[in-house]
Amino acid sequence: MPPSIEEHTGTRIARYRKQRGLLQQGLALRANVSKSLLSKVECGQKPASPAFVAACARALSVSTSDLLGQPYAKELRRDRMDELIQPIREGMENWDIPLDWGTAPRAVPLLRADVQRALVQRRQAEYTDMVRDLPGLIDESVQAVHTASGEEQRQAYECLAGTFRCVFTVAWNFGYVDLATVALDRLAWTAPRADEPGLAAMHAYLRAQTTMSSARYDIGMRVIDGALRDLEGQGARRPAGIKAMQGVMHLRAAVIAGRRKDQDHADARLARARALAQETGELPDYGVTWGPTNVGVHAVAIASELNEFGRAVELAEDVRIPRGWTRSRAGHHWMDLARAHTWAGHPTQALDCLQRARRAAPQQTRYHPTVRETVLALKRRERKRSADLAQYAEWIGL
Known part of the structure; x- marks a missing residue:
């Protein structure tokens, strides 16, 4: 029998645990988590934090995507997003x-303008047009590096x-972790040839992100600190951008x-x-969102990571999203805050935050595992059926 579409992360952890022939105590020992917490997560009484999921995935020898249920194939097919992924896979074969x-x-300035537009679409979580254009942009960029010279080649x-x-x-x-890994390897090859320190730092920033999904936090921290050392005293064409990269590295x-x-x-x-953000102000560069607002939303997210949901809600009271701020980051903030409100016992505020995330970045929100877990938690706890929650659940495919 196929798993239920309303299966939450805890039930997937239990399913894989049983497939491995492990009791809860055995998995708890392997993952270095408490048996009590594991039991509560498996039955949906406690949230499965990203750190908890990563620890269990590593202990069970599966990917975090397996435990999160990604990629959400049915929903991707419904939106015809799945058919846009294969051309990217094919495009990534040549670099x-x-x-x-x-x-x-085309002339490099024209190509550059289109790539910059794709980077803006990435930050605004407007994925459909970006994904459709990427295979052609990859091919054009590959050809350009072989036909241009000097500054144009760079x-x-x-x-x-x-x-x-x-x-x-x-x-x-x-949730296509294999494809993300290929992209990261390609970026590692390309960044030094672009002769731009910020791009090398970007590779380190993303590599540290992947180490979090495998619970290799020691490696992630070393990657970040190594990149910060490399940025010290570096000459750059965009010195302000280097400060932005240093800031997001600390985050x-x-x-x-x-x-x-x-x-x-x-x-x-x-x-x-925070000290660096006060010096620079809002400073987006190298495709990152940097400034005081981003420090504030990270503080909220980290409090939630520490399961201090009440503190996360309190910290969020001081966060003001500026008009025109990056939609992907705004969407993430509302998702994190929705999760905090849910487990702090504020279902109305949680659903309001989910709606804000949807308005800010609909495609990102629709496919984010945090949203699905939050909606399922709200559904399990509702005492009276909410039409708004039911509509939201239907929208994300639950």
Whole structure:
């Protein structure tokens, strides 16, 4: 019998645990979590935090996507997003071999403008058009690096790095971890050839993200700290952008510390990020969202990681999303806050935050595992059927 579409992460953990022939005590020992917490997560009484999921996935020798139920194939087929992924896979097969084209590629400035548009779509979580254009942009960028020279060739490598950044985002968000890993490897190859320190730092930033899904927090922290050392004293074409990268690196380190339940370290990294943000102000660059607002939303997310849901709600009271702020980051904030409200016992506020996430970044919200888990938790706890919650659940495919 296929698993229920309303199966939550805890039931998947239980299913894989039983397939491995493990009792709860056995998995708890392997994952270094308490048996009591594991029992409550499996029956839906406690949330499965990202750190908890990563620990169980590692102990069960499965991916976090397996435990989260990603990719959500039925929903992707419904929106015809699944048919856009295969052309990207095919496009990613070539990153270093010139193509047998009978005509010259477009001028690099024209190509660069289209890649920049894709990067904006990535930040605004407008995935459909971005995904549709990516295979062609990859091919054009590959051809450009083989036909251009000098500064134009360097810019062509920047374009290629930008396409791989976009591929990583959509693959990771939709649960295609294998494709995200390929994109990360391609970015590692491309960034040094673009001769832009911020792109090398971007690779480290994303690599640290992947280590969190496998609970290798020690590696993630070393990657971040190594990249921060590399950025010190670096000359760059966009020096302000380097400060933005340093800032988001400290935020990533704070998240890693939060997942390790090391609140002192998380607070120290947040303090360093906050001081830097006060110096720079809002400063988006290298495709990241940086500034005081992002520090604030990360503080909320980290409190939630530490299962301090009441504190997360309190911290959110001081967060003001600026008009025109990056939709993907705004959407993440409302998802995190919805989760905090849910487990703090505020279902009305939680659903309101989910609606805000939907308005900010609908495609990102629809396929995010945090949203599905939050909706399922709200449904399990509702005393009276809510038409708004039922509509929302239907919208995400539950």
